Amino acid sequence: KNPYGLWFLNTLVIAVVTGLVTVFIGACAAYAFSRMRFAGRRVGLVTIVVVQMFPQLLAVVAIFLLMTTLGDWFPAIGLNTHTGLILVYLGGALGVNTYLMYGFFNTIPKELDEAARIDGAGHARIFFTIILRLVAPILAVVGLLSFIGTVNEYVVASVMLIDPEQQTLVVGLTKLVSNPRYADWSAFSAGAVMAAIPVMILFLFLQKYIVGGLTAGATKG
Numbered sequence: 001k002n003p004y005g006l007w008f009l010n011t012l013v014i015a016v017v018t019g020l021v022t023v024f025i026g027a028c029a030a031y032a033f034s035r036m037r038f039a040g041r042r043v044g045l046v047t048i049v050v051v052q053m054f055p056q057l058l059a060v061v062a063i064f065l066l067m068t069t070l071g072d073w074f075p076a077i078g079l080n081t082h083t084g085l086i087l088v089y090l091g092g093a094l095g096v097n098t099y100l101m102y103g104f105f106n107t108i109p110k111e112l113d114e115a116a117r118i119d120g121a122g123h124a125r126i127f128f129t130i131i132l133r134l135v136a137p138i139l140a141v142v143g144l145l146s147f148i149g150t151v152n153e154y155v156v157a158s159v160m161l162i163d164p165e166q167q168t169l170v171v172g173l174t175k176l177v178s179n180p181r182y183a184d185w186s187a188f189s190a191g192a193v194m195a196a197i198p199v200m201i202l203f204l205f206l207q208k209y210i211v212g213g214l215t216a217g218a219t220k221g
Contacts, residue, residue, distance in 0.1 A: 004187075006165060007172040008194055014082055014168060015150040015198075018089045022146045023139050026094055030101035031127050035113060045102070048095045056092035057155055063088055064159050085160045089150055097142045104138040105131070140209035148199055169195050 032038075033045060056063075064079070067088070071078015078084055108131060116126045132139070154170045161167045164175075173191040177183040203210075 003165070003172070004169075004191055004194060007167060007169040007191070010082065010166065011151055011169040011195070012198060014086055014089075015147045018086050018093070018150045019143045019147040021086070021090060022093050022097055023143045025090070026097040026101050026142060027132065027135070027139060028127070029094070029098045030105050031123075031131060033098070033102050034105035034108075035110070035123070045099070048099050052096045052099070056088075060155060060159055063156065067160060079160060080162045080166055082161075082166065085157060088156055088160065089146075089153070092156075093146055093149065097146065101135070101138050101142060104135055108134050137209040140206040144202060144206050144210070147202055151195055151199060 033041060067077075067079045067084050070084070071081070075081070076083055077087060112130060112134075113126050116130055121129075151168075152170060153168075154174065157168045158171045158174070161171060164172070169191060173188050173195075176191070177185060177188050
């Protein structure tokens with residue numbers, strides 16, 4: 001019996017947590033780069049762009065060795081754990097998403113921040129009560145892209161998750177057809193439909209934000 005439900009649940013948990021944490025941390029970083037002036041700000045932005053030129057696939061061996069060693073000290077975030085895989089995904093996604101949100105944050109007038117600051121609001125209150133509501137489109141887009149990328153990712157997940165009960169749906173389905181003699185294409189097709197359902201639901205739910213989020217951030221950087 002193929003554990004579709006377990007694979008699907010693992011994928012859903014990893015994708016949801018990765019998407020939410022990516023949106024939150026990326027938004028915090030983008031707000032800092034957009035609104036604050038500090039030493040190393042420009043170098044940090046350039047570094048984000050340069051690092052994203054190299055795909056995460058190039059670091060698979062290094063990631064495997066790092067997580068293996070890390071698992072000896074902290075088993076909860078080492079190899080064959082969902083937490084470790086989520087941390088790896090966050091490291092690969094935060095750079096490009098931070099830069100994408102940075103462009104969108106720059107379109108929000110700074111006069112709003114100044115008016116709120118006059119009323120006694122600090123950076124935290126301005127960020128959570130004013131800015132996040134105005135940048136909802138880009139948050140939705142980043143969350144959607146992160147969710148889709150996590151659901152469809154195979155290479156890192158296949159390296160990180162060894163135990164079949166810990167694996168994601170994509171990794172599990174690939175094993176069903178890895179042997180040409182015993183390939184179960186009907187089960188593979190059913191699993192592929194299962195993987196597409198949450199993506200489609202999330203896309204329909206966030207559809208009204210997508211166009212604005214994808215275009216507005218590119219108009220001003």
